[in-house]
Amino acid sequence: MNDTQFDIIVVGGGLVGASLALALAESRQRVGLVEAHEPEFSHLDEGWDARLYAISPVNRRFLERLDAWPGEERLGTIEEMDVAGDAGGRIRFAASDAGAQALAWIAENRWLLASIWQRLAESQVERICGALPTALMTTPSRAELTLADGRVLGTRLLVGADGANSWVRAQAGLAARIDAYGQSGVVANFECERPHGNIARQWFTGDSILAWLPMAGNRVSMVWSTSDPEALLALSAEELAVKVAAAGGHELGRFTAITPAAAFPLRMIRPEATVAERVVLLGDAAHTVHPLAGQGVNLGFQDAAALADLLRNAADPGDWMLLRRHARSRLEAVRTMQLACDGLFRLFNGKGVPGLSWLRNTGLTMTGRIAPIKRQLARHAIGF
Numbered sequence: 001m002n003d004t005q006f007d008i009i010v011v012g013g014g015l016v017g018a019s020l021a022l023a024l025a026e027s028r029q030r031v032g033l034v035e036a037h038e039p040e041f042s043h044l045d046e047g048w049d050a051r052l053y054a055i056s057p058v059n060r061r062f063l064e065r066l067d068a069w070p071g072e073e074r075l076g077t078i079e080e081m082d083v084a085g086d087a088g089g090r091i092r093f094a095a096s097d098a099g100a101q102a103l104a105w106i107a108e109n110r111w112l113l114a115s116i117w118q119r120l121a122e123s124q125v126e127r128i129c130g131a132l133p134t135a136l137m138t139t140p141s142r143a144e145l146t147l148a149d150g151r152v153l154g155t156r157l158l159v160g161a162d163g164a165n166s167w168v169r170a171q172a173g174l175a176a177r178i179d180a181y182g183q184s185g186v187v188a189n190f191e192c193e194r195p196h197g198n199i200a201r202q203w204f205t206g207d208s209i210l211a212w213l214p215m216a217g218n219r220v221s222m223v224w225s226t227s228d229p230e231a232l233l234a235l236s237a238e239e240l241a242v243k244v245a246a247a248g249g250h251e252l253g254r255f256t257a258i259t260p261a262a263a264f265p266l267r268m269i270r271p272e273a274t275v276a277e278r279v280v281l282l283g284d285a286a287h288t289v290h291p292l293a294g295q296g297v298n299l300g301f302q303d304a305a306a307l308a309d310l311l312r313n314a315a316d317p318g319d320w321m322l323l324r325r326h327a328r329s330r331l332e333a334v335r336t337m338q339l340a341c342d343g344l345f346r347l348f349n350g351k352g353v354p355g356l357s358w359l360r361n362t363g364l365t366m367t368g369r370i371a372p373i374k375r376q377l378a379r380h381a382i383g384f
Contacts, residue, residue: 006032006126008317009145009155011133011168013039015053015109016283016300017161018116022066023308025123029317032153033120034145038129041114049108050187050259052221054078054200054213056104059301068115076106076215079198103200106213106221128153136171136279143278143318157311157318158279161304164269166285174281176271179342181290183208184229188261189221190241193253196220201248210247219258225290229263266290268342274330275323282307287334290341299334306330 008024010017013035021033055063063069079102080094095103120127128147135146136158143158160168169176196214203210208226215221222244224232232240237257245255269288274281283300310326311317 004151004153006030006153006155008032008157008159008311009034009143009153010159010161011145012160012162012283012285013117013127013129014161014163014283015112015116015297016304017159018113018120019063019066019068019301020159020161020282020304020308021125022068022116022120022123023062023304024311025120025125027308027312029311029314030126031124032126032128032155034128034131034133034147034153036130036132038127039110039113039117041110041117044110044114048189048215048219048259049110050189050221050262051109052106052187052189052213052215053109053112053297054104054295055107055112055301056295056298057100057102059298059305060105062301062305063112063115066116066119068112068119070107070111070115074108074111074216076213076219076221077198078103078106078200078214081200081202083202083204085204102198106215133167136168138172138276138278140277155318156278156316157323159282159307160279160285161282161300162285164267164284164288166281168279169271169281169285172276172279172281174271174273174276174279176269179268179270181225181266181268183225183227183266184263185266186224186226186229186232186261186263187222188240188244188257189215189219189259190244190255191258192218192220192245192255194218194251196252201251203248205247210244212248212252220252220255225266233261233263235261268338270338273327275320275327277320278318280307280323280326286330287338289338295337295341299337302333303330 007029009032010021011034013033018033021031024031060069080092081103082092084090095101131147131149133145134148137144143155145153145158160166162168195218198214200214201212208224211223212220226232235243240261241255241257267288268290271281271286274286282303284296286303287299289296306329307326310322314322
């Protein structure tokens with residue numbers, strides 16, 4: 001067998017790319033996974049990861065099918081959402097409204113990644129680590145990936161799962177519209193004085209969005225979307241804990257920081273297309289959304305699940321019509337989530353429009369009083 005020729009090469013060994021490679025491990029395709037730096041998990045039990053994700057039930061089932069769901073001892077559970085507006089509006093809905101066990105589970109990035117990579121180590125997927133890709137060339141019949149160490153890998157399909165600043169997207173000539181929100185998401189984890197009750201709490205303040213996500217034990221993960229992240233990053237751990245607890249009305253008592261704060265810019269990315277000749281984009285390379293609904297990685301996992309199902313028995317995984325079929329199948333779910341999150345952000349961040357504050361807060365409260373709508377919100381939350 002020519003050791004440089006593949007059926008499918010995935011560029012990007014993060015959650016989405018690694019899960020796709022693992023989902024294809026039992027297919028009849030020869031699969032390669034290219035990652036510049038092989039993840040290292042020897043200190044997995046030390047401390048807590050500031051990067052967490054709210055994994056929906058459908059994506060938990062996807063990872064369970066891959067035998068890559070992490071142990072329950074590090075997971076938080078969202079059984080209920082409590083959302084407050086900036087002028088008295090409020091809505092609460094629960095998994096029980098949809099007859100479900102949970103709306104989502106809060107999992108640390110490194111534990112999710114470790115679970116997937118440990119399964120990859122036992123699979124037929126060929127992991128190609130330690131060399132950055134430097135060039136990509138495509139023809140109607142194949143793609144050719146050149147690595148920094150001089151190796152040239154041929155493949156019938158190249159998958160770009162290399163994040164929001166995707167190198168593959170740029171090399172494939174897929175221009176993307178990038179709309180900056182003028183905010184950054186500041187994240188940190190805290191021990192809290194009182195139990196969180198498996199409730200995710202969110203506050204729209206008029207100029208920022210604060211969320212507390214329930215972690216394992218008496219811990220919460222904060223995501224604070226703000227136009228002034230430097231003001232939070234400049235605080236000491238103790239000062240930040242006091243400020244975050246106060247911003248949520250001390251609902252969970254005193255806070256103690258257990259991870260340093262970090263920030264990342266918030267953008268909505270919409271490529272002109274997610275497929276090109278012998279190339280397909282997944283996850284953040286194909287789309288990003290505002291984190292207020294916590295659905296970014298869920299969309300990415302569903303990209304991976306859908307593409308794996310399509311490619312598993314494909315005679316030619318890079319066939320143009322097959323790639324177009326995948327792009328069309330994902331377009332509605334992605335656009336719906338992007339528009340919903342963008343609309344909510346603009347509704348609750350809008351200033352200077354007479355009556356807008358009354359409208360959004362009244363609408364939030366009235367929605368919470370209509371049982372069928374609450375059930376639909378819960379079903380929508382668990383459906384991704």
